[in-house]
Amino acid sequence: MQGLIFLVVAATSGFAAVRLVTNKNLVHAALYLVVTLMGMAIIFLLLTAEFVAWVQVLIYVGAVIVLLLFGLMLTRAQIGKTALDRQQRWVAGPVALVLFGVTAPVLWRFFDGRTISLDRQSGNTEALGTEIFTKFVLPFEVVSVLLLAALVGAVFLAKKD
Amino acid sequence: MPDGYFGSYLTLAIYSLAMIGLVGGTLGLNRLVSPKVPGKEKMTTYESGVDPIGSGQSQTTIRYYMFALLFVIFDVEAVFLFPWAVVFEEIGVFAFVEMMIFVAILALGLLYAWRKKVLDWI
Amino acid sequence: MDVNFEALLPELLLTLVACGVMTIDLFLPKEKRGLAFPLAFIGVLATLAAVLNLYGQNLTTLDGMFVVDRFAVIFKIIFCVAALLVFAVSQAYLNDDKDVPHGEYYTMMLFSLLGMLTIASSRDLIAIFVALEMISLPAFILAGIRKYDIRSNEAALKFFLFGVLSTALMLFGMSLFYGLTGATNLADISAGLAGRTDIDEVALLAILFLIVGFGFKVSAFPFQWWVPDTYEGAPIPVAAFLSVASKTAGFVGLFQVMFLGLGELADMWRPMFAVIGIVTMTFGNLVAIQQKQIVRLLAYSSIAQAGYMLVPLGVASATDGALNTQIIFSVVAYLLVYAFMETGAFAAATAFGRKTGKYLIEDYAGLFGRSPALAVAMAAFLFSLAGIPPFAGWWAKFVIFKTLIEGDGLVLAVIMALNTVIAMFFYLAVVKKMFVDKSEDTAAIAMPRSLAGAIGIAAIVITVGGFLPNLFGQLAENANFF
Numbered sequence: 001m002q003g004l005i006f007l008v009v010a011a012t013s014g015f016a017a018v019r020l021v022t023n024k025n026l027v028h029a030a031l032y033l034v035v036t037l038m039g040m041a042i043i044f045l046l047l048t049a050e051f052v053a054w055v056q057v058l059i060y061v062g063a064v065i066v067l068l069l070f071g072l073m074l075t076r077a078q079i080g081k082t083a084l085d086r087q088q089r090w091v092a093g094p095v096a097l098v099l100f101g102v103t104a105p106v107l108w109r110f111f112d113g114r115t116i117s118l119d120r121q122s123g124n125t126e127a128l129g130t131e132i133f134t135k136f137v138l139p140f141e142v143v144s145v146l147l148l149a150a151l152v153g154a155v156f157l158a159k160k161d
Numbered sequence: 162m163p164d165g166y167f168g169s170y171l172t173l174a175i176y177s178l179a180m181i182g183l184v185g186g187t188l189g190l191n192r193l194v195s196p197k198v199p200g201k202e203k204m205t206t207y208e209s210g211v212d213p214i215g216s217g218q219s220q221t222t223i224r225y226y227m228f229a230l231l232f233v234i235f236d237v238e239a240v241f242l243f244p245w246a247v248v249f250e251e252i253g254v255f256a257f258v259e260m261m262i263f264v265a266i267l268a269l270g271l272l273y274a275w276r277k278k279v280l281d282w283i
Numbered sequence: 284m285d286v287n288f289e290a291l292l293p294e295l296l297l298t299l300v301a302c303g304v305m306t307i308d309l310f311l312p313k314e315k316r317g318l319a320f321p322l323a324f325i326g327v328l329a330t331l332a333a334v335l336n337l338y339g340q341n342l343t344t345l346d347g348m349f350v351v352d353r354f355a356v357i358f359k360i361i362f363c364v365a366a367l368l369v370f371a372v373s374q375a376y377l378n379d380d381k382d383v384p385h386g387e388y389y390t391m392m393l394f395s396l397l398g399m400l401t402i403a404s405s406r407d408l409i410a411i412f413v414a415l416e417m418i419s420l421p422a423f424i425l426a427g428i429r430k431y432d433i434r435s436n437e438a439a440l441k442f443f444l445f446g447v448l449s450t451a452l453m454l455f456g457m458s459l460f461y462g463l464t465g466a467t468n469l470a471d472i473s474a475g476l477a478g479r480t481d482i483d484e485v486a487l488l489a490i491l492f493l494i495v496g497f498g499f500k501v502s503a504f505p506f507q508w509w510v511p512d513t514y515e516g517a518p519i520p521v522a523a524f525l526s527v528a529s530k531t532a533g534f535v536g537l538f539q540v541m542f543l544g545l546g547e548l549a550d551m552w553r554p555m556f557a558v559i560g561i562v563t564m565t566f567g568n569l570v571a572i573q574q575k576q577i578v579r580l581l582a583y584s585s586i587a588q589a590g591y592m593l594v595p596l597g598v599a600s601a602t603d604g605a606l607n608t609q610i611i612f613s614v615v616a617y618l619l620v621y622a623f624m625e626t627g628a629f630a631a632a633t634a635f636g637r638k639t640g641k642y643l644i645e646d647y648a649g650l651f652g653r654s655p656a657l658a659v660a661m662a663a664f665l666f667s668l669a670g671i672p673p674f675a676g677w678w679a680k681f682v683i684f685k686t687l688i689e690g691d692g693l694v695l696a697v698i699m700a701l702n703t704v705i706a707m708f709f710y711l712a713v714v715k716k717m718f719v720d721k722s723e724d725t726a727a728i729a730m731p732r733s734l735a736g737a738i739g740i741a742a743i744v745i746t747v748g749g750f751l752p753n754l755f756g757q758l759a760e761n762a763n764f765f
Contacts, residue, residue, distance in 0.1 A: 002167070005174075045170055055240050063233040070226045103488060110485045111462070120166050129244030133256045134284050138345050139413040140241075142401055144263040145298060146417050149394040151234045151270040152305060153424035155279055156387045158230065160223055255284060269302055276309040 013039030050123025287344035300326030301393035308386025323389040331363040357762040358403040371737035373520040391421035426517040438516025453496020459489035469544035500533025504563040514582035523629035549601035557597025564590025598690025613686040616759035627741030628664040649722030669710040675748030
């Protein structure tokens with residue numbers, strides 16, 4: 001059952017991802033990005049990574065996409081069907097295909113058949129929380145300073161004066 | 162009601178599909194069944210009864226972007242508060258102090274935004 | 284959960300300093316904005332004192348994630364000293380350029396320095412990744428800090444786009460190593476990889492992804508395309524900071540991951556580094572010959588220098604601890620010398636540029652007649668970069684040659700020697716311009732004391748280091764894991 005849902009969601013995400021990079025309309029591209037990210041969130045849910053899934057929805061879909069759309073609005077990006085700079089796609093396409101063609105079989109051959117057991121009673125929020133606040137304290141605090149630096153830098157760059 | 166982790170999400174999924182189906186179905190039915198007589202006046206932008214003047218795009222101010230930017234940063238902070246709340250009791254004072262440091266550092270960020278007049282709505 | 288605050292003291296102090304500088308700058312009136320410099324400078328001095336206090340100790344805290352050993356302390360010292368030199372150079376630059384805000388500039392540099400101090404002590408993939416982000420993000424802002432200058436915007440955009448793509452690929456590689464071993468701590472990964480034979484393909488792929496990320500940081504080929512445009516568009520002190528401190532941080536992360544985490548797989552990554560090192564140095568040197576602008580010349584030369592530092596990894600061994608120690612010694616020695624000579628070269632370029640507003644090599648003609656001290660200092664830095672005695676750069680190259688030969692990398696040594704000869708061509712061209720050619724303009728180049736001090740200290744260090752290389756040698760010897 002989970003396998004079936006995974007296939008459907010993964011196919012939708014993959015299709016949306018392809019449409020995202022081949023689209024001419026930037027706002028449509030942002031909306032396809034929403035579909036891709038929601039697909040990722042559902043895949044996280046299937047792996048009982050409940051917290052990560054909802055973080056994905058809250059931050060990525062909730063905040064980042066909004067920021068992206070505001071950026072499109074502010075820079076008056078072409079929201080019509082005008083062509084963007086697409087001469088690179090003849091190089092980019094094959095490169096992406098090669099990367100996929102190398103990575104996917106290697107990962108498949110190694111990880112095929114290996115399983116891990118998932119906790120089917122609750123998501124992993126508690127386990128993740130324990131890890132963050134005991135083992136990974138240093139990255140957690142560094143992340144807080146990183147967020148501060150990002151805030152200061154971004155506000156400085158964006159404000160009008 | 163199925164229980165357990167997957168059970169509860171299955172319930173959520175069924176409800177979501179029902180919701181999408183309901184909304185999509187009614188809109189689709191509308192599109193199929195309703196008569197279509199497009200007219201020139203019907204396609205103009207609605208502007209409370211008067212004729213619209215000017216172009217469709219307004220002068221977008223930077224204000225909205227700044228708020229969205231602040232929202233991203235503080236959303237990440239809020240997201241870290243959720244697992245903290247779950248494990249707070251087990252870990253005790255150590256987790257409390259950590260989180261207070263985290264919040265204090267980001268409060269400095271808020272102070273920065275305040276002093277740079279980013280929070281002014283006018 | 285043990286937390287050894289003594290081990291964390293430098294980082295905690297620096298966080299306080301950075302936040303303090305930022306907050307105080309918010310409340311200063313416009314005239315007093317220059318206060319950020321002395322605050323930042325004294326703060327880094329205090330941090331350096333805290334680091335020196337830890338010298339010789341061996342502390343592990345936070346369950347093995349944060350380690351203070353000699354390797355970490357030596358690099359923290361390099362980072363702090365490089366930061367102090369860059370601050371001194373920045374002060375002169377910022378006083379001239381009204382567009383750049385003092386508070387944000389120093390705050391970003393302090394945050395970046397914090398990331399560098401953290402990465403020197405990190406022994407866990409996640410800590411290394413977060414520290415690398417901590418280094419890069421303020422650097423993106425610093426590259427674009429001249430908001431209304433289009434070249435600065437271009438520099439920041441190119442740097443940012445390259446940076447996040449490379450970091451994303453590196454993270455994917457790190458996640459693959461987690462998938463292989465179930466651990467993120469470098470020691471646990473090493474234990475998990477020992478003796479396994481089924482992982483070759485996945486490990487190779489993961490190493491390639493890691494090299495993308497670290498290669499971007501150390502400006503290795505083919506990840507170096509951002510370097511010339513970013514160094515040219517960003518303010519020159521920022522270019523100096525990126526070239527010295529950011530690159531060193533990349534090497535630190537690279538060493539930790541490759542030697543501590545992936546030591547067993549040395550046979551796999553050794554040829555990659557050999558090839559990348561050779562191509563990087565050749566590319567950097569060949570393209571530098573055609574440069575007409577001093578900052579671009581220094582940018583390509585720094586790419587080549589990164590190549591010199593990557594080649595020793597091309598002789599690493601999975602089993603021979605003594606050889607690995609020698610490799611780390613040689614690269615640390617080179618980084619120590621490189622920090623001074625590169626900062627010095629950029630500082631001299633800043634000094635010349637701020638008074639004359641000119642950055643073309645043509646404009647350096649006859650500098651010896653105008654400002655003999657500046658010309659001599661610049662010549663010292665260029666000779667040192669080229670590897671000409673009696674400056675410290677010669678000794679640093681010699682140590683690398685020695686390591687290559689000891690590790691049976693004769694081909695690598697020969698190619699590196701050829702590259703050194705090619706590089707002399709453009710380094711000496713600038714020196715010739717300064718000493719031999721005449722110019723019409725005869726005004727002397729005045730500079731504030733901080734800038735003169737930075738140039739002077741760097742020049743003295745590399746000269747003394749050339750005559751007494753043991754000073755550097757002893758420091759570098761301490762920096763090893765084994």
